[in-house]
Amino acid sequence: MNDPKTFYRELDEILDKIVTEEPDENFFIKILNELEQRFGKSLNLHDSHIYEKRGDEFVFVETSTPQKDSSIARAIPMSVEWIQQVLRRGVVIYDTPEAFQDFDFQLDREKYTPAAILVHNPVRKWLLVFELQHGWVREEITLFLNSVRTALNYRLFSEMMKSDMERAAQIQKSLLPGVSPKTKGYQIFGHSQPAEIVGGDFYDYFQFDEDDFGGCLGDASGHGLPAALLVRDVVIGLRMGLAKEMRLVHTVKKLNQVIQRSTYSTSFVSLFIGEIESSGHLFYVNAGHPAPFLVCGKQTVDLEATGITLGFLADIELRRSYIRLEPNSVLVMYSDGIIERHKNEDEQFGVERLKRLVMKNQEKSAQEIVGLVFDTVYRFGNRTQWEDDATMVVVKRLSE
Numbered sequence: 001m002n003d004p005k006t007f008y009r010e011l012d013e014i015l016d017k018i019v020t021e022e023p024d025e026n027f028f029i030k031i032l033n034e035l036e037q038r039f040g041k042s043l044n045l046h047d048s049h050i051y052e053k054r055g056d057e058f059v060f061v062e063t064s065t066p067q068k069d070s071s072i073a074r075a076i077p078m079s080v081e082w083i084q085q086v087l088r089r090g091v092v093i094y095d096t097p098e099a100f101q102d103f104d105f106q107l108d109r110e111k112y113t114p115a116a117i118l119v120h121n122p123v124r125k126w127l128l129v130f131e132l133q134h135g136w137v138r139e140e141i142t143l144f145l146n147s148v149r150t151a152l153n154y155r156l157f158s159e160m161m162k163s164d165m166e167r168a169a170q171i172q173k174s175l176l177p178g179v180s181p182k183t184k185g186y187q188i189f190g191h192s193q194p195a196e197i198v199g200g201d202f203y204d205y206f207q208f209d210e211d212d213f214g215g216c217l218g219d220a221s222g223h224g225l226p227a228a229l230l231v232r233d234v235v236i237g238l239r240m241g242l243a244k245e246m247r248l249v250h251t252v253k254k255l256n257q258v259i260q261r262s263t264y265s266t267s268f269v270s271l272f273i274g275e276i277e278s279s280g281h282l283f284y285v286n287a288g289h290p291a292p293f294l295v296c297g298k299q300t301v302d303l304e305a306t307g308i309t310l311g312f313l314a315d316i317e318l319r320r321s322y323i324r325l326e327p328n329s330v331l332v333m334y335s336d337g338i339i340e341r342h343k344n345e346d347e348q349f350g351v352e353r354l355k356r357l358v359m360k361n362q363e364k365s366a367q368e369i370v371g372l373v374f375d376t377v378y379r380f381g382n383r384t385q386w387e388d389d390a391t392m393v394v395v396k397r398l399s400e
Contacts, residue, residue: 122173190393199389216273337390
């Protein structure tokens with residue numbers, strides 16, 4: 001155990017340096033080298049390695065020990081369990097056989113214990129992986145890793161908060177889910193493409209237990225910081241209001257009252273939200289949002305509005321509706337930026353073209369369908385800048 005006064009003084013100094021150090025392309029490795037120099041002996045901190053998220057993988061960037069470079073995994077899929085653990089928790093010490101499972105480094109478990117932290121700004125993510133030598137103390141390492149992660153995240157976020165629009169983007173992107181729910185028998189994937197730095201589209205997932213989950217997609221009117229703040233209120237309100245025994249209509253009505261009382265009272269929000277049971281039952285509320293549709297074979301079914309857009313009236317009428325997702329069916333939620341993208345002055349992509357595209361490719365995975373739609377719609381608009389925010393969430397029920 002280290003002397004507390006010395007430990008905290010040293011820790012405060014390095015945290016201050018993390019926040020104030022002039023940025024350059026070697027920022028991470030400089031910090032990691034200094035962490036090892038200052039705390040290597042006292043915390044039994046050995047080597048450290050940097051990975052950056054690129055697509056569906058974390059790709060190796062650099063190590064504090066160049067001679068060890070060849071033994072380090074070059075790319076690690078996000079689906080690997082130890083990656084999923086740190087994505088969920090932010091800081092993980094892999095000191096149990098279960099936690100160590102699938103860890104990709106060639107480590108001698110008798111000598112080293114791996115630990116990892118996730119650091120990020122609104123658009124990029126990095127993993128910093130540390131090797132702990134025998135003799136490390138959990139309380140000290142946990143405090144150290146959490147403190148370093150907090151300082152790095154503060155630094156990474158603050159660099160992107162240099163204007164009102166960048167602050168709005170930070171708020172908005174931080175609210176989008178980073179990982180899709182893992183539910184047996186289903187795939188779910190979403191993506192949002194703002195037309196400008198920030199937009200009014202949003203989506204979110206709700207994992208109630210291993211069998212039941214939910215999702216929502218909405219569009220807040222307005223632009224810039226007011227729209228981003230409204231989206232923040234809506235997403236946080238939903239996260240606070242929804243639970244396993246959620247009452248969809250009650251929750252959305254309460255949310256409508258929050259929007260009505262908002263400082264940005266001239267704004268409105270369209271919202272589709274649903275709960276999906278493992279058996280395929282989907283209970284949903286559609287508050288004035290473009291109708292999602294369900295594709296199954298050659299059939300499509302629209303999930304029409306069950307009430308008006310939120311924010312118009314203090315007291316609104318809403319009803320809950322129901323549909324069943326059969327095996328191999330595909331549920332598509334989208335914003336109007338998808339169907340209203342223009343090829344020329346008179347031609348839009350349109351919902352019928354979207355339905356045909358999904359129907360033709362319904363055998364693909366949820367992620368593949370979303371990617372295909374965005375690529376097709378982007379090319380339809382002559383690869384020009386997006387005119388409006390475009391968002392899509394696809395839920396696919398797999399064959400039994």
